[in-house]
Every structure is written in structure tokens, then in C-alpha cells.
Amino acid sequence: DTILLCPLGASFKSPMGARFLGHLERFCAAFFPGMAIQVLPKPLSLKAVSSRENEVGHKQYLIRDIMQMLSSDKEVLRHRRAFCKLGITLEDIYPGEEWNFVYGQANMLERAGVFSFARHSPLFSEGVHATDADGLAEERLLTWVRSCRHTMVHEAVHMLGIKHCVHFRCLMNGNNGPGDTCTGVQFLCPVCLRKVLFALKALDPGGPEALVARYEAMKTVLLEHVADRVERAPWSVAKDIGWLERRQEQVLPDPEARRAAVAASAASPLSLPPIEQEPADARPGRRPSALKHQPPLPAAGEQRTCSR
Numbered sequence: 282d283t284i285l286l287c288p289l290g291a292s293f294k295s296p297m298g299a300r301f302l303g304h305l306e307r308f309c310a311a312f313f314p315g316m317a318i319q320v321l322p323k324p325l326s327l328k329a330v331s332s333r334e335n336e337v338g339h340k341q342y343l344i345r346d347i348m349q350m351l352s353s354d355k356e357v358l359r360h361r362r363a364f365c366k367l368g369i370t371l372e373d374i375y376p377g378e379e380w381n382f383v384y385g386q387a388n389m390l391e392r393a394g395v396f397s398f399a400r401h402s403p404l405f406s407e408g409v410h411a412t413d414a415d416g417l418a419e420e421r422l423l424t425w426v427r428s429c430r431h432t433m434v435h436e437a438v439h440m441l442g443i444k445h446c447v448h449f450r451c452l453m454n455g456n457n458g459p460g461d462t463c464t465g466v467q468f469l470c471p472v473c474l475r476k477v478l479f480a481l482k483a484l485d486p487g488g489p490e491a492l493v494a495r496y497e498a499m500k501t502v503l504l505e506h507v508a509d510r511v512e513r514a515p516w517s518v519a520k521d522i523g524w525l526e527r528r529q530e531q532v533l534p535d536p537e538a539r540r541a542a543v544a545a546s547a548a549s550p551l552s553l554p555p556i557e558q559e560p561a562d563a564r565p566g567r568r569p570s571a572l573k574h575q576p577p578l579p580a581a582g583e584q585r586t587c588s589r
Contacts, residue, residue: 282484283317284309284437285363287351288324289342289395292371295412301398301426304506305369305433311498312434313477314491315484316364325354327372335382337408341373344386344395351393365392365440369433371411373399384432384456387439394436401428420515423507427517431467438473441480448472467521468528493529493539494546500525 286306292298302320310318330350331343351357351366360366374397375382385396402411403421417425435452446453449470469477478487485491503522533539 282315283319283360283362283364284313284440285357285360285366286318286320287357287366287368288321289347289368289370290324290327290372292412293324293369295371297412297415298371300415301371301429302369304426304502305429307505308430308499308502309433309437311495311502313437313481314495314498315481317362319360319363321356321360323356325350325357325368327370333375335373335375337405339373339399339408339410341375341382342370344374344376344383347374347395348388348391348393351395352391365394365437367393367433367437367440368395370395370397371399373397385436387436389439389442389444392440394440396432396436398425398429398432401425401432423518424515426506427467427515427521438469438477441477443473443476443480446470446473468524489532490538490542490545492532493542496525496529496532497543497546 286302286309288298288302293302306318306320310316327342327347330346332340333343335341347368351368357363357366373382374385374395376386382400383397384400385394387394399405399411402409402414402425403417404414405411414425431452435456438453443453445455449472450466451470451473452466452468453470453473454466478485478492481487500522503518503525507518529539529543533542
């Protein structure tokens with residue numbers, strides 16, 4: 282009943298890695314209700330992993346060797362309750378010599394996956410390593426973190442035995458690179474949502490109220506992340522929060538029932554890891570009370586547009 286997040290290399294010891302890890306852990310807990318989220322206390326070393334140089338002169342690590350490490354490392358194997366193991370890194374990765382890169386790769390039979398946030402960095406093409414990109418403007422940083430959330434939960438859903446989606450624009454669409462038109466979709470389509478809820482049924486009984494609570498937990502994590510930065514948050518972040526609010530309205534159209542479900546989720550919240558506070562100088566700006574400074578949200582149902 283546990284998703285084990287395994288930091289790889291020294292990248293998550295950097296200030297940039299520390300800013301990412303706590304938020305990603307909390308979002309994963311909200312996305313998969315009933316699952317416990319654990320993070321290895323010590324990153325796994327990449328010294329024994331085969332590597333090559335990528336097009337910007339940084340090391341790029343072979344996924345096959347990382348997968349072997351996830352299945353044999355003693356510290357990983359101590360977590361016997363782990364349903365799946367997900368290696369996460371700010372280093373670049375590749376699956377074989379015939380490939381230039383991938384964002385991530387999963388082995389559903391072994392319930393192990395590896396994903397990298399390196400190429401999501403807006404400074405990657407300029408030759409700046411992800412761990413050195415801490416001077417980004419807030420809008421670019423929040424867009425980067427949004428892409429990292431997408432990659433993390435996409436690969437984690439694969440661990441439930443769910444393949445790429447070909448039905449709708451969906452979080453589980455395959456990704457052919459930064460120009461892919463489906464890469465911005467952050468949430469599950471009706472088909473894949475049904476699959477995920479079925480997979481989690483033994484841990485979380487579900488029902489409309491539970492689904493509203495799940496969306497509320499996800500929205501809470503997003504709002505926490507942009508709390509001091511709403512005025513500088515990109516349009517895509519406001520769109521994600523608006524989508525979650527509209528989905529709550531669709532699941533429970535009765536306002537009273539929806540308020541009761543949200544109140545119940547607040548009284549008995551999902552088990553989210555504690556918030557790791559960033560240094561005061563890393564989060565400038567005041568705390569607005571709402572997303573009133575953002576442009577109007579798109580019409581409801583946008584997520585259900587067919588992609589094929």
C-alpha cells in the first residue's frame with residue numbers, strides 16, 4: 282500500500298531539489314488516496330550507473346542500470362510494504378543507445394519506474410543544469426514544477442498496470458517530446474480515472490464524496506504551492522485549480538452535498554506529508570486571498586475533448 286519515491290544521485294540534495302521534493306510528495310499522496318507515500322531518506326548513488334554525455338554536455342544515465350539498482354539495493358528492499366518503486370532525479374536519462382532521451386520509463390511487471398525532471402527545466406537547452414536553475418522567475422519555476430507533477434503521476438499510474446490512453450486528451454497520453462499537443466493535460470480522462478479508482482478500491486472505497494475529497498486534496502496542495510505567488514503564477518496553474526473546482530461541481534451538482542463533502546474532507550483530511558517550508562527569501566510577495574488576478578477560466582468540460 283506504499284509508493285516509494287527513490288531520489289537518485291545528489292540532485293535532490295541541492296536547494297532546487299529540496300524545493301521540488303516536498304511538494305511532489307504531497308501531490309502524489311493527494312492523487313492516490315489510500316496509498317502511503319514514503320521517500321528514501323538517503324539518495325541512491327549513480328556512480329555505478331552507465332552514462333554518456335548529452336547534447337548540452339551533461340551526464341545522461343542509463344535507465345536499465347537504474348532499474349537494476351531499484352530491484353537490488355538493500356535500502357530499497359527494506360521497504361517491504363512498497364507496492365511500487367519510483368526513481369526520481371534532476372539528472373538526464375536515456376533507455377538505450379538508439380534513444381536520445383525520455384522523460385521517464387516504467388516496468389509494469391516489476392512495478393518500478395524512473396523519471397527525470399531535467400528536460401522540463403526551461404533552461405535545459407541553454408546548457409544550465411537543473412540543479413543550477415534556482416534563479417528562475419516565479420512563472421517559469423511554477424511551469425517547470427507543473428511539468429514535473431505530470432511526469433511523476435503519469436509514471437506512477439503506469440505502476441497500477443494502466444497503459445497509455447488513446448481515448449481522450451488525458452494525463453496518460455503518450456508523450457513524444459515538448460512539442461506534443463497532449464503534454465499539458467494534468468488530469469485523468471473518465472476512462473483512466475475509472476481504472477485508477479478500481480485499482481485503489483481496496484484502499485479507498487470511493488463514491489462521489491470520496492472523489493470530491495480527492496479533488497479537494499489536490500487543489501489544496503496546488504494552492505499551498507502558489508500561496509505567496511498567485512499574482513505571478515502562470516495561467517496553466519490557475520486553469521488546473523479551476524478544472525478541479527469544476528469537476529467537484531460535476532461530481533456533486535448539489536451545492537449543499539458538495540459543501541458537506543468538502544467539510545468532511547477538511548475534518549478528516551487525507552494523510553498528506555507535512556509541508557516543508559522554503560526559506561523566506563525564496564518565496565517573495567504577499568499572500569492574496571484568491572485567484573482574482575488570473576484571466577477567466579475556460580469553459581467546463583474542456584478536459585473531455587477527444588484527441589483522436
